[in-house]
Amino acid sequence: MNYDVNLIFQIAGVGIVVAMIHTVLKQMGKEEIAHWVTLLAFVIVLYMVVNVVDDLFQTIRSVFLFQN
Amino acid sequence: MSFVTEWIAQLIFLVLFATILELLLPNSQLQRYVRLVIGLIILVVMLQPVFYVFQMSADEWLDSLDEWSGVGEENSADWSMEEQKSEIESNQLAYISEQMAVQLQKQANDQEVLDEMDKHVTDVSIVLAPTLIEEDENDVLGNIEMIEVTVSDTSAEGEDSGNEDGEIQKIEKVETVKVDTSQSFTEEGSETKGRGEDGDKKDLIRKRLEDVWQIPSERITVVGKGESSE
Amino acid sequence: MKLLGAIFIICASTGIGFALARNLKERTKQLRDMKQAITSLEAEMVYTMTPLAEACHRVSQQVPSPVSTFFSTFSDALQKGESSAYQAWTKSLASLKAHSCLQQSDLDVILQFGASLGQQDLEQQQKQVKLTLSNIDRQELEASEKQKRSENMYKSLGFLGGLLMTIILI
Amino acid sequence: MVHIEILQIVGLGLVATFLALIVKEHNPSFAFLLTVFVGVIIFIFLAEQIANIVAMLEELAESAQINMVYMETILKIIGIAYIAEFGAQIAKDAGQGAIASKIELGGKVIIMVMAIPIITAIIETVIGLLPN
Numbered sequence: 001m002n003y004d005v006n007l008i009f010q011i012a013g014v015g016i017v018v019a020m021i022h023t024v025l026k027q028m029g030k031e032e033i034a035h036w037v038t039l040l041a042f043v044i045v046l047y048m049v050v051n052v053v054d055d056l057f058q059t060i061r062s063v064f065l066f067q068n
Numbered sequence: 069m070s071f072v073t074e075w076i077a078q079l080i081f082l083v084l085f086a087t088i089l090e091l092l093l094p095n096s097q098l099q100r101y102v103r104l105v106i107g108l109i110i111l112v113v114m115l116q117p118v119f120y121v122f123q124m125s126a127d128e129w130l131d132s133l134d135e136w137s138g139v140g141e142e143n144s145a146d147w148s149m150e151e152q153k154s155e156i157e158s159n160q161l162a163y164i165s166e167q168m169a170v171q172l173q174k175q176a177n178d179q180e181v182l183d184e185m186d187k188h189v190t191d192v193s194i195v196l197a198p199t200l201i202e203e204d205e206n207d208v209l210g211n212i213e214m215i216e217v218t219v220s221d222t223s224a225e226g227e228d229s230g231n232e233d234g235e236i237q238k239i240e241k242v243e244t245v246k247v248d249t250s251q252s253f254t255e256e257g258s259e260t261k262g263r264g265e266d267g268d269k270k271d272l273i274r275k276r277l278e279d280v281w282q283i284p285s286e287r288i289t290v291v292g293k294g295e296s297s298e
Numbered sequence: 299m300k301l302l303g304a305i306f307i308i309c310a311s312t313g314i315g316f317a318l319a320r321n322l323k324e325r326t327k328q329l330r331d332m333k334q335a336i337t338s339l340e341a342e343m344v345y346t347m348t349p350l351a352e353a354c355h356r357v358s359q360q361v362p363s364p365v366s367t368f369f370s371t372f373s374d375a376l377q378k379g380e381s382s383a384y385q386a387w388t389k390s391l392a393s394l395k396a397h398s399c400l401q402q403s404d405l406d407v408i409l410q411f412g413a414s415l416g417q418q419d420l421e422q423q424q425k426q427v428k429l430t431l432s433n434i435d436r437q438e439l440e441a442s443e444k445q446k447r448s449e450n451m452y453k454s455l456g457f458l459g460g461l462l463m464t465i466i467l468i
Numbered sequence: 469m470v471h472i473e474i475l476q477i478v479g480l481g482l483v484a485t486f487l488a489l490i491v492k493e494h495n496p497s498f499a500f501l502l503t504v505f506v507g508v509i510i511f512i513f514l515a516e517q518i519a520n521i522v523a524m525l526e527e528l529a530e531s532a533q534i535n536m537v538y539m540e541t542i543l544k545i546i547g548i549a550y551i552a553e554f555g556a557q558i559a560k561d562a563g564q565g566a567i568a569s570k571i572e573l574g575g576k577v578i579i580m581v582m583a584i585p586i587i588t589a590i591i592e593t594v595i596g597l598l599p600n
Contacts (some may be wrong), residue, residue: 005480006468011505012487013465015498019491021458028451042497044466049501052508057551059515063522064547078534085525085539089546092518098549101576105545105583109538112586115593 007052011045018042072117079113086110176280300468307467308460315456322445322452324399329438331365332400332408333431339369340427344420350383351376364398387412404441407433477510500562511554541582548578 018041025034086106093099335357342353351373358369368390375386391412395405411430414423484506492499522543529539552575559568 005509008480008484008487008502008506008509010465010468011498011502012491014462015491015495015502017458017462017465018498019494021455021462022495024451024454024458028447038495038497041462041466042501045498045501049505049508052505052512056508056512056515056554059512059519060547060551063515063519064543064550074533077532081529081532081534082538085529086542088521088525089542092521093546093549097572098553098575098579101579102545102549105579105586106542108583108586108590109541112589113538115590118593118597 007048011048014041014045075113075116078116079110082110082113172281176277304464304468307464308457311460311463312453312457315452315454315459318452318456319449321399322441322449325401325404326438326441326445328364328398328400329404329434329441331361332404333434333438335361335365335369336411336427336430336434340424344424350415364394367397368394383415384413387415404434404437407437473513477513480506480510503561504558507554507558511550541586545579545582548575548582551575552578 018038022034022038025031025037086109090099090103090106093102338360339353339357342348342356343350346353348356354369354373354376358366358373360366361369371390371393372386375389376383388409391405391409394400407430410433411426414426484502488499488502488506491502526536526539529536552571556568556571556575559565559571
């Protein structure tokens with residue numbers, strides 16, 4: 001379990017902060033910017049998650065499918 | 069009987085293996101399918117005696133399975149045996165050549181063949197031909213593939229440097245003399261001639277060594293210290 | 299070390315947010331100052347009949363910083379007499395633009411006022427002043443509304459943006 | 469050591485659940501990513517442990533001179549099952565039951581394809597048994 005568990009808190013933190021930014025911007029009537037911000041943050045987090053998923057698939061391949 | 073033992077062992081192991089891996093399975097609909105396939109594999113192993121009865125070799129069938137599933141299988145047991153054998157052989161060779169080298173060096177220095185040229189043999193290394201070793205183990209000299217001799221100036225170590233034989237001083241202090249039976253000799257001759265006085269000096273060394281070691285001098289290549297031997 | 303960097307980033311972005319919010323606040327304040335200045339300029343012109351340069355000089359002493367420098371540079375330029383009132387007005391307006399938080403629409407209103415300055419008789423001038431004052435009033439209303447709406451947003455956005463950046467970078 | 473690891477996994481799961489609950493209120497997509505991430509981490513961790521088991525079994529098989537083909541086939545099938553399961557669960561979590569069932573279908577089909585050579589071998593044997 002030496003994996004980077006901090007990434008969980010990072011993702012959750014980004015989610016919360018982006019939600020707050022979204023709320024603030026929406027309240028001020030700048031919904032377009034709010035959506036862009038959310039999308040950008042989503043892409044960043046998605047990038048992190050995809051990296052980890054890639055790691056997972058490589059692990060499964062090397063353990064079960066005998067390919068390296 | 070051994071076949072039956074092997075068969076039963078394989079069966080038991082496979083069942084154990086399948087059980088353990090089934091426990092690791094995610095509990096989903098896929099489990100039924102996996103169970104089916106594992107059951108089929110066990111069935112195949114159980115049917116192996118039947119294969120024998122019908123003269124259809126199980127190995128043949130396994131090869132076809134390999135093609136299907138893309139699993140490469142090596143006959144690892146045989147291969148490792150080969151490797152071990154060759155390793156032992158090479159160890160033996162190395163030991164013999166080392167013994168030889170020590171012997172030859174001692175011979176050359178004891179008879180003081182090179183003393184008149186103010187040189188002595190400092191190191192001898194021998195490469196033996198690996199194929200000849202089994203035919204006649206006593207004929208060690210015949211099995212020599214290559215001898216590398218390192219000679220050094222005794223005059224350089226003494227204080228009287230420069231008062232005699234200035235030519236030798238110009239030659240590098242340490243030289244490698246190589247005896248190579250596998251290479252063609254005409255090539256080596258032209259190679260040594262090209263070096264002029266250096267070559268003459270080395271020819272002399274080769275002649276001396278020939279006398280001591282009973283190896284024809286035309287087989288001997290002289291290579292300077294700085295030059296590469298190959 | 300990481301913590302230090304995170305603190306730096308959060309502080310900086312919060313600072314940016316607060317600066318933007320302060321900009322909005324300053325704008326309303328400066329508009330109010332400008333209104334006051336023009337009112338007193340009108341009083342100078344209409345009641346005491348002082349010349350423009352002198353009047354502007356006095357006005358510049360009554361109002362706080364960015365607006366006062368505007369009027370004092372204007373009166374200086376007039377006293378030197380090197381250019382017309384409108385040119386001097388435009389020039390000092392340009393320097394005002396650089397130093398204040400006023401927006402282009404506010405500056406346009408003031409520029410319009412400057413164009414009429416010293417060209418017409420008193421009555422016309424008074425009308426012009428009234429027009430400008432009502433224009434500035436409108437701008438101020440708009441500015442204060444915007445301030446109310448966006449001031450908190452800029453503050454929280456600055457802080458949240460910094461937080462986001464640190465979370466992503468950490 | 470092992471009991472600490474199970475604590476780690478459970479703790480990780482609970483923390484992630486809590487965080488996902490909070491984030492979901494405001495931002496469902498991030499909650500989804502969070503879930504995927506935690507799933508992957510636990511999975512990777514388990515994969516490492518499973519690798520230990522598999523290595524042990526392989527050693528045993530080699531020392532018992534047992535054909536590796538069977539074992540590799542079983543391992544491959546289980547690997548496929550794991551991957552398909554993982555994808556299907558994520559799709560289901562995201563509310564895409566249709567895609568999830570398609571992924572599962574894919575897993576089933578691939579597993580059956582792996583079983584084809586075995587089935588053909590059995591059928592051939594049975595046919596050979598029958599009198600001509």
